[in-house]
Amino acid sequence: MRVAVIGCTHAGTAAIVNTAQLYPEAEITVYERNDNISFLSCGIALYVGGVVKDPQGLFYSSPGQLAELGVNTKMLHEVISVDTDRKELIARNLQTGEECTDHFDKLIVTTGSWPVVPKFPGIELDNIILSKNFNHSNMIIEKGKEAQNIVVVGAGYIGIELVEAFQMNGKNVTLIDAEERILSKYLDAEYTNLIEDSLRERGITLALGKKVERFEGNDGKVTTVVTNQGSYPADVVILCIGFRPNTELLKGQVDMLDNGAIIVDEYMRTSKPDVYAAGDSCAIYYNPLKKHAYIPLATNAVRMGTLAARNLVSPTVKYMGTQGTSGIKIYENNIAGTGLTETAAKEAGLQVDSVLVTDNYRPEFMPTHEPVMLKLVYEQGTRRILGAQIMSKVDLTQSINTISVCIQNDMKMEELAFVDFFFQPHFNKPWNFLNSAGLQALPEVPAREAVHS
Template sequence: MKIIVIGCTHAGTAAIVNTKKLYPESEITVYEKNNNISFLSCGIALHVADVVKDPKGLFYNSPEGLNELGVVTKMEHEVTRVDIQNKCVEVKDLNSGETFQDTYDKLIVTLGSWPIVPPIPGIELENIVLSKNYNHSETIIQKAKEAKRIVVIGAGYIGVELAEAFQILGKETTLIDAEARIMSKYLDAPFTEKAEEAFKAHGVALATGEKVVRFEGAEGKVSAVVTDKQTYEADLVVLCIGFKPNADLLKGQVDMLPNGAIIIDEYMHTSAEDVFAAGDCCVVGYNPTGDSRYIPLATNAVRMGTLVAKNLVQPTLKYMGTQGTSGIKIYEYNIASTGLTEEVARTTTSMKVKSVILNDAYRPEFMPTHEDALIKLVYEEDTHRVLGGQIISKYDLTQLMNTLSVVVQNKMTVEELAMTDFFFQPHFNKPWSLLNLVALKALEN
């Protein structure tokens, strides 16, 4: 069985490693246009802030590691054309410029995503950079050494983490977002308010509800970011506006969403025979709403890549969908969420939802310390089916959202969550878990 893999970050690496385990005699060739694989981009901010001093720790595999498995690993090789009908690809060696063709029995497409770069006037100026891969992280670190005023555009998880990292480095930092709140896709207002207060307390300027209209420069380098409300001086600008699927290579050959995300079934098949796809270039099944969405997350990518290997020869293991579970640490706050927020449910779906919020100590007050936690539960009004939740605390309680992810995935109700068996031990919690307590409060609504 001859297999070609296009792209090798999270989904690609998982697909390759697991395929070799299941089919050791298979002939696998991977084409990757970068000179590295498996970079954990979620660690960029930690590297920038010098928390992670050795960037090698942000790679969990290498071309050499794949070669040892017997995989033909072609770094700095870009697939320029795919001919699904004839089961062949055209490849360009980015070093020599040579082009050649290769054939396959099975094709695995793990092209990932790429940062959104809007056509803002002045965007071609020097020192306006992206944040996605290892080379980006090295560029950011080098340019940040010389910069005094740094503007981060986009207040999703990557943007807020970088803003914190730059402030820790002593830079004059501004965080801009067109939305009224930071991290608005992941958290409702009571949670983002605490994070915003922390940023302001540390001197980070927040410019929410502002749209960037142009960049100004001097001698070819950026000098200012102009929004529809204000102008911000800048020596360095980092774009963190969001991501789009990097799947143009297969356009017109497989079914896609309007945004270019590849549509796959629950076994990772595309609409073309013997062509599989996984990771950030694909749609995912979103359990809270029961539809398909574009949710680029490393956790999804690793699962999907593993499933490609499991289903490569015959349908074996179904994809269970995702809740989009995620977590972040902002200064002293540990924050996590899963499923639908109340705002997203009300503004993007026709579902009738209710919510409840609870503020309580995570363990008995007779213990020497007992930090408070703010926890929210979002559920369907008629059925009481749990749709999502959020938590924030100075004590790390983020794993509760992993538990709640299972609740959402299994379509449990508020009543079932209220009476779910969780252990009690004063070192760790109260007789009623916080998840029990917030569900019990929902039953009072």
């Protein structure tokens, strides 16, 4: 069995390693256009901020390790065309320009995503950097050393983490986003208001609800970011606007969402026989909305890559879908979320209610008892749990993984109220705060006529 894999980051590495282990007789060829593989891009801010000293720790595989599994890894090779009917691909060696043709029995597409780069005037100026791969992270560190004014465009996870890292390194930091709130895809206003306050308290300029119009510079280097509501000085600009699936190779050959994300079934199969896909190049089944959605996360990618390998010969293990569970630490606050925010649920046309629990996470007689803020979103009528968010100075983020399982299994709020959680004063209260959220949302008990003897 000849297996070709295009791309080798999270999903690709998982697919390759598992394919090699499960089918030792397979002839596996990997095509990767970069000079490195399996870089954990979610660690860029930790590297920039100096938390991670050795960047090699951000790589969880190498061509040498794949070679030990019998995998032929073609680095600096870009696949320029794929014919899924003829089961043929053409790749170009980026060092020599030479092209080669390969045939496959099975194809796994793990081409990932690429940052959104709007065509702003001045985008070609030096010191305007993306934040995606290892080379970007090195460039951000190098350019940031001498820079004093750092502008980050995009207030998602990556943007927020970079803002924090640069502020802690003593830089003047400005965060620009067209949305009125930071992290608006992940958290409701109860949380983002508090986080924004913590950023401002540390001297970070928040330019929210403002759209970048152009970049200006001198001697070929950026000096100013101009928005529709003011300008901001910039020695370095980092673009973290978002990502789009990198799927041009299969356009018109397999089913995709409007944004180009490849649609796969629960076995990671595309609409074309023997063509599988995984990771940020794909749409995935989103359990809260019961439909496919584009949710590029490393956790989704490694699960999908593993399943693509396991189902390569025959459908064996189904993917259960995703809740889009994620977490972030911003200064002293530990934050996590899963499923739909209340804002996103209403935008999707759902009728929802929510409960907000603010309580000390363990008994007040303990020496410390930090507060935790938990919000649960649920559907009216069905009372099905749709999403949750949590924040505390104590790391209680694993509770969101519990809610993720609840959403996956279509649990209702009243079921959460009485789930069996242990109690021990070191860790929690007799009513766990997850129980408390469910209790707050118990349905009304219907009135009954008094019974007289």
